[in-house]
Amino acid sequence: MIKKIYLVGNPNVGKSVVFSRLTGVQVISSNYPGTTVEISRGWLQFAEKNIEVVDLPGTYSLEPTSGAEETTVSLLAELPKEEIAVVNVLDSTNLERNLSLTLQLIEKGFPVVVCLNMCDDAGHRGIHIDAVKLSELLSVPVISTCAVTGSGIKLLMSKIQEASPVARGSLSHEARWLELGRLIEQVQSLEHRHHTLRELLEDASVRPVTGLLMAAALVFASFKVVRFIGEAIIAGITDPFFNGIYRPLLEKLSGGLHEGGFWFHLLIGDLIGGNIDFKQSLGVLTTAPYIEIGMVLPYVIAFYLILSLLEDIGYLPRLAILLDSLMHPLGLHGYAVIPILLGFGCNVPGILSTRVLESKRERLIAATIISIGVPCVPLQAMIIGLLGKFGGWYVGGVYLVLFSLIIILGLVLNRLMRGNSPEFLLEIPPYRIPPASLLARKLYFRVKGFLLEAMPVVLLGVMFINVLMYFRVFDMITGFFAPLIVKLFGLPKEAIVALVVGFLRKDVAVGLLAPLNMTIKQLFIATTLLAVSFPCVATFFVLLKELGLKALIKSTLIMIGVSVIVGTLLNFVILR
């Protein structure tokens, strides 16, 4: 009796899409190797029973050569072979290499069902695979699927119970490749195709001149489009909602409360010039929802739309190739651009995806760089919200400081830490045009994730701050840190509250900085410090989980050091 179903296959063959189709559990899938860094589990209704389905990270072989492969091999050994079924997902456009793992799985005695995925893409490329013949030759069920559209998935489900071990002798590596050649000749036929536009673009994007031009154009266009979409949502949807519908409601409510009383202070906050100011009032019902929905959410939507598009087209590995040689002096290789880019959305998934990097050393460098130098969307929205009205130079200035920090930190950490950076080795996926439905699902999944994580923290955070302010608890903290803040950084002593609160979530802090009436220099320093000092509490926990306590302490000491140095330098040297 089957107790568990494992999805096994080479990297980037669409295991996660098959997983979502089988279980209905949404997981992030992209067009590059190594999207799945955590093992996802879901349930499949099967012969009136629920069976657990496990989505494993991609692996090229069952001889463990990397962390992901070791995980796969050890998980497959958890249960006796009679109690599991292995759904081996293959990329039909690259049958030969994919079948190597299939043969290994069968040789090791696993009950295998072969899922020839991306069969529509293979058809477009003039690749025809005889699934019936392949099934005969391998003696296991073979089903053609296109998981993105869902075709073939029902058939796959019904064939899983037919999986049973097949007697097949173990082959040496060379013998297996010869055997593969024989198999391929019998089941695959190729139509000759001329170079397509897609192939021309694929080539151009990894050549020095055209590649750099394309990268520069894409990065520039992405920034522009994210800002454009974000601003359009704010101007067209959220601001009209907050000012036209929400404000009158709040004004009715505040009329019923006593200004200066506890509840008024908690829910509405302070009136600015006799009115509710969504950015500064700092009430649970005013500033808290406005920050998350009116300032951050529009950019979250815009950012993840563009990121998802670049991910699914398959551009990111090409960017990694272009940047590889520039990353080596920082102790990283090109593939680190993927965690770093994810970090621009939210540091948490960015740090999680450093698992695609091989060594502990690389992961520590990448995670530290991300948590200090990479501003997440909420933080960027705050930087723009606080400094945008003084002009692009100030906003650009904060980014320049962060960028310099990434470079300096990388150079220094690479020098100080023992070991050297491992080499780049990566399979480059073909460009694919993602179906809009897949993009929409991914965007919905990410935006929902953002709201579920951010809203409770912001609401509770603002409530907590208001209670503490009402009872004047912060006065103690401000008194204690006053010398540091005032003398070294040149900031009003109340700014420390914002920096401390920034530990909860960066975007909550804006409501505390905005009402302080700081000069533009002070505001610039405070915003920069907010960006470089401690990451938010969620990032902190993920650093602890991924790197361990010792590395977290190292990383934290670096952060404190960097904040003090940057604040002091900005105050005394750069902005004199």
Added chain:
Amino acid sequence: MESEKTPKRMPLTRLPENKKAKVVEIAGGANMRDKLMSMGMNEGRELVKLSYIGLRGPVVVKTGRSVVAIGYGVAAKITVEEI
């Protein structure tokens, strides 16, 4: 005449772009060898070098149906024979 010219051997990094070659030797650590082999890069395999990005960046090759980017350091340890 000299019909049996000795084939030219060179590291993958020196192979000109768009040229076809056969892998003759993969030097370097066992771990890297295993990884390359499992991705379909073993001795005797044919490949086409697609591009080299410059500045000691990766070399991009096509082998079978896969396109693989290989870091400069590793590519220097792969000996190929132009065909």
